Amino acid sequence: MKKIVQSICLFVFAFTIQAQEQAVPVFKNGEAQIVTAFKNPENWIRHDLWVETTFDSDGDGKLDRMHVDVTRPAQTENGLKLPIVYESSPYYSGVASGGRELFWNVKHELGEKVPEPTRSNVKRTGKRPIISNSQIKTWVPRGYIVVHSSSPGTGLSDGAPTVGGDNESLAPKAVIDWLNGRAKGFSEREGNKEVTAFWSTGKVGMTGTSYNGTIPLAAATTGVNGLEAIIPVAPNTSYYHYYRSNGLVRSPGGYLGEDIDVLYDFIHSGKEENRARNNKVVRDTEIANGMDRLSGDYNDFWAGRDYLNDMKPMKAALLMSHGFNDWNVMPEHSYRIYKKASEMGLPTQIYYHQNGHGGPPPVKMMNRWFTRYLHGIENNVENDAKAWIVRENDKRSEPTPYKEYPNPDAKEITFYLKGGAPRIGHLSTEKLEIKETETLIDNYSFSAASLAQADYTNHRLLYTTPILKEDLHISGTSVITIKAASSKEAVNLSVYLVSLPWSKGRRAKITDNIITKGWADLQNYKSLTKSKPLKKGKFYEMTFKLQPDDQIIKKGQQIGLMIFSSDSEYTLLPKPGTELTVDLTGTKITIPIVGGQDAFKKAIN
Structure with a gap:
């Protein structure tokens, strides 16, 4: 009996070893x-x-x-x-x-x-x-x-x-x-x-x-x-941008x-x-x-x-992942590399979700990527949709495929400002002909959220579109040109696109209020490599990008452009009191809207 048990054990052991030797990826x-x-x-x-x-x-x-x-x-x-x-x-x-x-x-x-x-x-x-x-x-x-x-x-x-x-x-x-x-x-x-x-x-x-x-990007470069x-x-992807x-x-x-x-x-x-x-x-x-x-x-x-400067030797296939509401490592970090890699002809895909920092692509996407490029299995992943975006109410595991990011159907629409300070002004596609200026007073004690919700305050300027009668899809990077003057030699400049009315409480989602953000130093109006102290009261024109986004603004909301100075969550916080005066005639913002002018006109009429 003992010999039989030993024989069985040896057989099982040998079978196990053989099974291990024969096991291969499937x-x-x-x-x-x-x-x-x-x-x-x-x-x-x-x-x-x-x-x-x-x-x-x-x-x-x-x-x-x-x-x-x-x-x-x-x-x-x-x-x-x-x-x-x-x-x-x-x-x-x-x-x-x-x-x-x-x-x-x-x-x-x-x-x-x-x-x-x-x-x-x-x-x-x-x-x-x-x-x-x-x-x-x-x-x-x-x-x-x-x-x-x-x-x-x-x-x-x-x-x-x-x-x-x-x-x-x-x-x-x-x-x-x-x-x-x-x-x-x-x-x-x-x-x-x-x-x-x-x-x-x-x-x-x-x-x-x-x-x-x-x-991984550092190694790939x-x-x-x-x-x-x-x-x-x-x-x-760039410590300067961070x-x-x-x-x-x-x-x-x-x-x-x-x-x-x-x-x-x-x-x-x-x-x-x-x-x-x-x-x-x-x-x-x-x-x-x-x-x-x-x-x-x-x-x-x-x-x-800045790894964008080092990409010439890169040949690795790139699947990029990011959250549009990541205000730690902001979404521009991924987009700038994805865009360059695409221009270089590398296999590229991008996966964006609507949440904050972190969040890898679904395992299925990663699996197809690694299966193709590490195991060499021809699964046609390089011909899949280039962009995968998780829509506002969907699960991260269920992104919507698009031909590209930004959405190829997005067109830049230019919006102009009509004053209303210290209350709320207007954001319109019709250019203001009469010269108009408005002034805000810097005070970091007020958060961006509180400024966006205020009906009346001299600490920000806010301009809104008419109430949307239909959903409006924004996809890409908004660009602002601002003409402004400061009462000091240096001033913080903060710009937010917001969706109003502001949602509060437990039911508010991360996509409800903030569309995108941007910050700049007016002293760098000519160049990022050379700042120059501002002359008090003199107007300077500066153009810069806000963070890339892809978001559907729901009907019943208004798109708001908020301009303020010190941002209590991100910038230096100088003593309150600096005056920032904006020339509305020389200020405009372009917003990439899927469907262009026709979609916007349809949404507000």
Whole structure:
């Protein structure tokens, strides 16, 4: 009996091994399917290693090594090679904690120098060998290997964080090179025992959200062979656009007073012994000399941290994802890269939802993308609709397909202003012939929401269309030309498009009130690279874009253009009292409306 049991056990064991050896990815309707043999986490192989880069960003005389972890099906030990889904991050090993003292003081005049914020060290968290568990449950059962890495100067990776510097592009490139046998991997941070990716096909797809979504783009701009596709979610594609807006010092939503040096401190979780040197060289020299918080101008420092400038070598297929109401990493970040990639002839798609920060495309979309470009299955995804937009009341998993974004049927309609201050004026397609000016008084004590709801206030100017009798579809980027004068040498300029009446309470949805936003420094009316103090009372004309949007404004609403000065959630907050005078004759806004003039006239008549 004992021998029979042993024979059965040996048979089961042998059958299990054989089943593992024979298990391969399975595809149906152009998508990788969950394979039972890949599904059990107990059978996954997990290990970590260090990949050697081509740079020494911490100045210790040795090439930096990046900490990497791998999660793969057991079958890869028996000759099965699979493609890789790869995510990299500066956040995996802990971030700085603290209060508002870590941020810059924003209550001061524009151009005024203020003390630097309190600096804070990061305590590293997390244990080896696991860097992250993200992506694993989704992709390993579908026949992928999942790889993570900590970015330079974070966690157990060598180097210094640079917040958009070249090493943050070259680090993931090195990992992809290792996955293709072109770079060295080691079992220990300081050791010499090499590790190879014998289980890799060399086909890599990257994804991630926010900073983790920036890194796939950073890697793609190196043109590294093997990076076949990227799916960035709400990526920061330009640190200037994240911390500045048309020459204005502007904070990302929810982080008033944050700047690029604050983010550096926030993520710097690497070697304690290297921190003083990194702070001196990177934060206190390169960043401090380049960020120019006094003027907010665009310069070489910011240009070097704008991935749009580095896209020429890029050849990875791009599926971009973002939320139209993301006021942290704003929707312009994704659109500018999508537009350029399309112009370059790269395979591109864009997925927009109506919510805030984060939000990847549906798994089905990502699956088709990775199946096509990592497994090489001809599923015709490159001929799918270019744009997928989640309509206002739909689920994120049910986007509506469109030929392109912006909607090809959208036409720019120019609107002009007719005064009504301190009450509400009019927004009309008929140009005002009589010269008219209106003045507002800056006061950051009043939020944008309160200003939009006020029937009577001298702290904003508000102009509305007639009440819509039918729904109106806006798709694209609104552009404002404003002619204004200030009672001071510098003034904040904030512009919102709003949908009125304002919805309040629990029933209000994120799409109910704000259509889009924009900010600018009137001192940069000629150039983003050179601001010039304003002459008090002199009128200057400036044109700038608001954030891209795609939204259906419901019948019964009015579209409102609100002009004000300091924005309590985003800008510096100077002492109240500055007067901003707008020349209505020289001010106009173009709004992209699906159906053009005919659609607008039909909606208001």
